[in-house]
Amino acid sequence: MKASETSFRNLLEGSKQFKVPLFQRPYSWDKNNWETLWDDLMTLYVDGVEGYHFLGPIVTLAEPGTPDGISPYLLIDGQQRLTTLTLMLIALRDLLKRQDSELAEELHELYLINKFKKGEDLYKVLPTQADRTFYRHIVQATDVEKRGRIYDAYSFFLRKLERLETTESIISLNLSRFKTIVLERLTLVSITLNEDDNPYLIFESLNYKGAPLTQADLIRNYFFLQVPKQKHDDVYNNFWLPLQEEFKTVARGKYLDELTLAFWHYLRKDGLSLKQSQIYQVFKQEFEKKKHNALQELEQVIEFAEYYRKIHFPETEADSKLARWFKRFKRLDFTTCYPLILNLYHDYRRKQISLGEFEQALRYVESYFVRRLLCGMPSNALDKVFNVLYRDLKEQWSGDIVSTLRQMMLGLQRTQVWPNDDSLRRSIVEEKLYTDRRND
Structure with a gap:
């Protein structure tokens, strides 16, 4: 088991994929969780100092790489945080499309997808089956079905960002700066398990005492x-x-x-x-x-x-x-x-x-x-x-x-x-x- 501090940018860069395993429940964060994360980001944005916000651990199990170069990881713990941050990036990308198409394209190709890959390998984050279809549509911005927690989270952050764009907003939003804060000033501890570690038992021990699982x-x-x-x-x-x-x-x-x-x-x-x-x-x-x-x-x-x-x-x-x-x-x-x-x-x-x-x-x-x-x-x-x-x-x-x-x-x-x-x-x-x- 290896642990190291990392930024959201470093976690996503390169041809990687974080796949939520079947034994995890679907995406479940709600408005209270989103509001807390948003408030933390706004504190970083408004303070203007080089501070950081620690989001907690991300526990993964490295799997054998694919022939076309994808480095897959099974996401044992941290799917709620990682999925939420990715949905926030998608909302930011969609807002950037209206102002800076090049920056929007950079965000999409470097941190949301594995460019030139096909099928499921295309996505850097791949939620569990119950959420996968909704998530793919939101990433691709095609035929988005406006229901479910995945869509609600995306919609929440898009509305927050749009509100800061209005002339009535107290905070003047610079989208490029906001992108930098999300990618570089949110820190996590990345814990990578060895092949001998059993992901099911580790997930059970991580969650059983805190009782988030039924x-x-x-x-x-x-x-x-x-x-x-x-x-x-x-x-x-x-x-x-x-x-x-x-x-x-x-x-x-x-x-x-x-x-x-x-x-x-x-x-x-x-x-x-x-x-x-x-x-x-x-x-x-x-x-x-x-x-x-x-x-x-x-x-x-x-x-x-x-x-x-x-x-x-x-x-x-x-x-x-x-x-x-x-x-x-x-x-x-x-x-x-x-x-x-x-x-x-x-x-x-x-x-x-x-x-x-x-x-x-x-x-x-x-x-x-x-x-x-x-x-x-x-x-x-x-x-x-x-x-x-x-x-x-x-x-x-x-x-x-x-x-x-x-x-x-x-x-x-x-x-x-x-x-x-x-x-x-x-x-x-x-x-x-x-x-x-x-x-x-």
């Missing part, structure tokens, strides 16, 4: 660690990306949180008891214990994540009968039973139980929850029940899964008991179903 991010990273590098693009495009996009559709900006919950329930379906903060750690342990093929394991994880999506977002369930049940469970917040429901859904999809049997099982689960709710029984004991219920059910299964499930639930004792009809009637007659808090 458990879902870490699991994704771990899968790519297990898959041969030459298969990364295929695995990403055929497995991970479709799953991610489906969760984005229903959960929008919180899709990684929902994926994390899906993985949590996936681990609990086999009777494991764990906190959400332990998902990655336990997943890693279980995967290494089972010694499964990585792609087969990923396929199963995705399969159960899809079940979770249909159960938790009933509008995505195609079968109207199941969608009706899932809506009722979600309305009543019966997420505690998800480990059982996920397994039953799997049995249904594998045709081990019929739709009618699945519905009857859901009916028993709903009855159990509602009876306890009406009887005022605490729900804190139910996590343990549903964590192991399917595992115990499989051990006692004797042909009719629904009857076996009913008998097991009726046999629950003490704090986990299924209230009988007499208890239910008594609670309805004698207990308040709600509390009037208007006079509290």
